Amino acid sequence: MADRIDEQFREFVSSRSAALLRTAYLLTGDWANAEDLLQTALTKTYLAWLRLGTIDAVEPYARRVLVTTATSWWRRRWHGEKPTGSLPETSGTDGADERAERDLLWRFVLGLPPRQRAVLVLRFYEDLTEAETARLLDISVGTVKSQGARALAALRRRMAEEGLEPAASRFGSKELAPGGAVR
Numbered sequence: 001m002a003d004r005i006d007e008q009f010r011e012f013v014s015s016r017s018a019a020l021l022r023t024a025y026l027l028t029g030d031w032a033n034a035e036d037l038l039q040t041a042l043t044k045t046y047l048a049w050l051r052l053g054t055i056d057a058v059e060p061y062a063r064r065v066l067v068t069t070a071t072s073w074w075r076r077r078w079h080g081e082k083p084t085g086s087l088p089e090t091s092g093t094d095g096a097d098e099r100a101e102r103d104l105l106w107r108f109v110l111g112l113p114p115r116q117r118a119v120l121v122l123r124f125y126e127d128l129t130e131a132e133t134a135r136l137l138d139i140s141v142g143t144v145k146s147q148g149a150r151a152l153a154a155l156r157r158r159m160a161e162e163g164l165e166p167a168a169s170r171f172g173s174k175e176l177a178p179g180g181a182v183r
Contacts, residue, residue, distance in 0.1 A: 024038045027121055041062050
């Protein structure tokens with residue numbers, strides 16, 4: 001039985017670890033922390049494998065562990081200055097204004113409270129429904145809606161403070177479809 005569990009776990013890790021790592025990165029904003037977070041989540045998932053019952057329960061459980069562990073780490077860690085041996089370059093552009101805007105937007109996202117950030121990541125980057133997000137975070141659908149609305153309002157406010165306009169408004173009244181295509 002232990003061999004069967006190990007094989008199922010290996011299959012799960014090989015098929016889903018890339019997506020889980022992406023979620024971990026979106027929650028932490030740092031690849032090294034995301035890898036640590038994923039390892040912790042996979043360890044906890046492996047230890048709970050028998051309790052989970054069905055293979056369908058494994059990924060939601062792993063995502064839940066990612067979110068709760070990231071929130072726990074966020075509460076415990078100091079997020080101030082980080083020492084470095086060399087000074088960063090003062091300005092180095094790659095020539096793409098979109099990349100600078102995206103990086104600035106990510107800093108804004110990372111500045112959101114952990115629950116608001118988790119709601120945005122799960123709703124808009126993992127493309128989960130409000131109900132799935134609520135179930136994963138163990139909150140009500142109304143809380144998902146309110147946390148999402150507050151997060152988006154905060155992002156809009158921060159963008160306005162920086163003099164940035166949302167990408168959709170640059171295309172007039174047309175909406176942007178997923179992938180940036182204009183509808």
